[in-house]
Amino acid sequence: MSFSNYLETELLDHVFTNSAYTSPTTVYVSLHTANPDEDASGAEVSTSGTAYARQAGTFSVSGNTATTTAAVEFPTATASYGTVTHVGIWDASSAGNMLAYAALTASKTISTGDVFRIPTGDLDITLD
Numbered sequence: 001m002s003f004s005n006y007l008e009t010e011l012l013d014h015v016f017t018n019s020a021y022t023s024p025t026t027v028y029v030s031l032h033t034a035n036p037d038e039d040a041s042g043a044e045v046s047t048s049g050t051a052y053a054r055q056a057g058t059f060s061v062s063g064n065t066a067t068t069t070a071a072v073e074f075p076t077a078t079a080s081y082g083t084v085t086h087v088g089i090w091d092a093s094s095a096g097n098m099l100a101y102a103a104l105t106a107s108k109t110i111s112t113g114d115v116f117r118i119p120t121g122d123l124d125i126t127l128d
Contacts, residue, residue, distance in 0.1 A: 001089070001102040001125040005038045024091035027099065028054035029072045029123070031116060032086040040098035042086060045110075047094075051078040054093050057123065066125040072118040081110035087123065100125055 003011075013019040031052070036042030045052045055074055059066040088101040110116050 001100045002038065003100050004040055004098040006040070006097045007099045008038075026056050027059070028090045028093050028096075029057045029118065030054045030088040030090055030098075031074065031081065031084045032088060032101070033082040033084060035086055035103065036088050036098060036101045040088070044088070045081045045084065049079045050081055051075040052081060054090060056093075057089065059125070064127045067121055068118065068123040069120065071120050072123065074116040077110050077112055077114050079112055081116070083107050083109045084116060087118070089125070
C-alpha cells in the first residue's frame, strides 16, 4: 500500500518539525473503480442508490506491517458498484483525508445483490 500525499506530509511534519499529528480514532476502508493516486482523485464507488459506504477497519501492527484484525464487509449492493480495482484507507466515514491506497490483487465487478468482503488478515499496510 502507498501512503497518500496528505499522510506523507503529516508524518514528515510530525517527525522533522515537531508538528502535532493526531491519528484518527477510526480508519475507514473505501472501494474505488480507478486508481485514487496519492491525491485521492480516483473514482470512489458512488453512494447514490448503491448502499455503498466506507467501512471501519481495525488493524494490529507487527514490525513494519499493519494487518486487518477483522473482516471488512460492505453492504449488499442495491445497484452495481462497477469494477472495483483499488482500496483506500481514510480518516473519516465520508469526505476526510485518504491515508493510503492500493490496487487489488484481482479486480472484482460488484453487481446488484453482491457483497464485497475483505477477509481478516487480507489487507496489509507495509512500510519499507
